[in-house]
Amino acid sequence: MQVRLMDLPPRIKGFVTMRGGEPVIVLNARLNYEQNLKTFLHEKKHIENGDFEKCDADQIEAEEHREEG
Numbered sequence: 001m002q003v004r005l006m007d008l009p010p011r012i013k014g015f016v017t018m019r020g021g022e023p024v025i026v027l028n029a030r031l032n033y034e035q036n037l038k039t040f041l042h043e044k045k046h047i048e049n050g051d052f053e054k055c056d057a058d059q060i061e062a063e064e065h066r067e068e069g
Contacts, residue, residue, distance in 0.1 A: 001022065001023050001024070001025065001044075001047065002019070002022060002023075002024045002025070003024070003025045003026075003027065003040065004024060004025070004026050004027070005026075005027050005028075005029040005036075006026050006027075006028070006029055007028070007029050007030055008026070008028040008029070008030065010028070010030060010031075012028060013027075013028055013031060013035065013036075013039040013042075014026055014027040014028055014036070014039040014040070014042075014043055015043065016043045016046050016047060023047045025040060025043045025044065025047075027039055027040060
């Protein structure tokens with residue numbers, strides 16, 4: 001797994017993409033360390049849960065946020 005910082009629009013905290021069969025977590029370089037850590041842990045859960053094999057991103061996020069409560 002790789003982690004990259006990129007200047008993203010403020011409303012986008014981060015995301016996961018695949019590159020060469022390896023997950024890459026992209027974090028928003030405009031956000032502070034604490035927010036990026038929280039986003040990193042959130043995106044890491046998507047990798048651990050095998051969410052790339054699921055089809056509906058909205059459903060994945062709804063399930064994730066329900067668990068975070």
